[in-house]
Amino acid sequence: MSGTRTRAERDAVTVEIMFALVSGAFVGGLGFGVLSSAILWAGLPDAWSGPWLAASGAVGGMLCGVRVVRVLRRMPRRPAAGPSARDVVRIQPSQPGRTNPDS
Numbered sequence: 460m461s462g463t464r465t466r467a468e469r470d471a472v473t474v475e476i477m478f479a480l481v482s483g484a485f486v487g488g489l490g491f492g493v494l495s496s497a498i499l500w501a502g503l504p505d506a507w508s509g510p511w512l513a514a515s516g517a518v519g520g521m522l523c524g525v526r527v528v529r530v531l532r533r534m535p536r537r538p539a540a541g542p543s544a545r546d547v548v549r550i551q552p553s554q555p556g557r558t559n560p561d562s
Contacts (some may be wrong), residue, residue, distance in 0.1 A: 479530035485522025491515050
């Protein structure tokens with residue numbers, strides 16, 4: 460690691476993590492609610508209600524995990540110190556009008 464993070468960078472990371480967790484919980488709960496509502500509306504037999512709720516919970520948990528990972532992977536990376544390989548560095552002559560500092 461190269462140096463410490465500023466307060467603003469730490470706050471931005473905290474906000475992104477909280478957004479990922481809250482939106483993941485919302486998407487997972489929504490998926491669970493949609494799948495488990497089949498027990499109420501479709502009138503599934505009692506023997507199917509337990510496994511159906513377990514499958515709904517598994518799908519809801521999977522949706523939550525996928526959402527958290529997707530949000531955190533799109534988070535911008537910390538810029539590297541100094542110029543990167545894509546930056547163009549132009550070397551300026553030391554004195555105006557001259558092409559070589561030793562001339």
